[in-house]
Amino acid sequence: MKVLVVGANGQIGKMIVDKLQDSDKHSVRAMVRKPEQANALDMKDVEACLTDLEGPIEAIQKALEGMDAVVFSAGSGGKTGYDKTMSIDLDGAVKVMDAAKEVGIDRFIMVSAMNSDDRAAWDNEEMKPYNIAKYYADRCLKQSGLTYTILRPGLLKNDPATGKIEVAENLPGGAISREDVAEVVVASLDNESTFNKAFDLLNGDSPIDEALKNL
Template sequence: MKVLVIGANGQIGKHLVRLLQESEEHTVTAMVRKEEQAKDLEASGVDAILADLEDSVDALTQAVIESGAESIIFSAGSGGSTGPDKTLVIDLDGAVKSMEAAERAGIDRFVLVSAIQAHNRESWADSPIKPYMVAKHYADKELVASSLNYTIVRPGNLLNEPAIDKVSVAENLERGAVPREDVAKVLIATLTEEATYRKSFDLVSGESAIADAIKQL
């Protein structure tokens, strides 16, 4: 499957690009917003396309079409150093514009990175990152309401540690942590696993192999 990674220069995105490049099942195009990022990717043998989530839906649609993608993994985020305004623009509006672009381009499969318990308002009512959780909550709702064949993955606290290849997935989980590399592996595994189609789930480290865990959804 030809996969477009939106947010390819992010911390999860870099894992996604590498794993997809190594895959025998998929090919990858990385969407980035800076020319130097694209050049670095192409130098390492990865197809890249320039686009910005603050661009129009028309521009994003054209980028999706030019990528030749059959599916999209959206792992972009505004990052922890920006304010609520950028969170709104990237994590919510950027995600929704990408969904609209996918629909216009005739893409069916769309996998979205969310955040653990984003569907449960009560869990983040007093959170210091409430604007981020609100953005994730409504981006998720827009994807569910779309025509796309979606999977929404809601990982716990993200760790910069090597993958352990063992996870726990469910509609509702207690808060926990998970390596970013394991998140990337789960995202890729969902692409063709029908048990994850039109499903949303929390994700933390656990005791089950990734393929086994997602088949049980």
């Protein structure tokens, strides 16, 4: 499966790219917006494309040409304003969905966030615009007709992967390593148990394949 990773320069995005590059089942194209990011990927023999989520949808369509699936792990980051959050985390995500449909790609994996689906949990005013963006991006994906998987990880940590997780439609608060999130993304690509599912994701006691099989 040929996979475009949107947000390939993010912390989770980089891990997804590395895991796809090492995979014997998939190949990867990394979408980034800065030439230096593309150059760093080229040095690792990773195919890169320069495309800005705030640019025209036609450029995103071009980035998607020849792909079988797309992983959206882009984010505006904590140092930008609310305008960038809406432009990238919401409108950018929807543009990628629309572009995927235009070029005939059906498989779409979204890296979202725990509690993005629950307005009652948006008690942090600073995070509220991010939660709103994720809420509506996820909702648009569910209604898009694409074969989606929406991962809602808990508190993200930089610990090494454990290979063991807990997944469910709703889970209490908890944490998960970024590397385990990346592992779940790759494992979900062709796992039909994850098709058209949205679920919370934490570190737990079950091996990844077993946990996903029981969704």
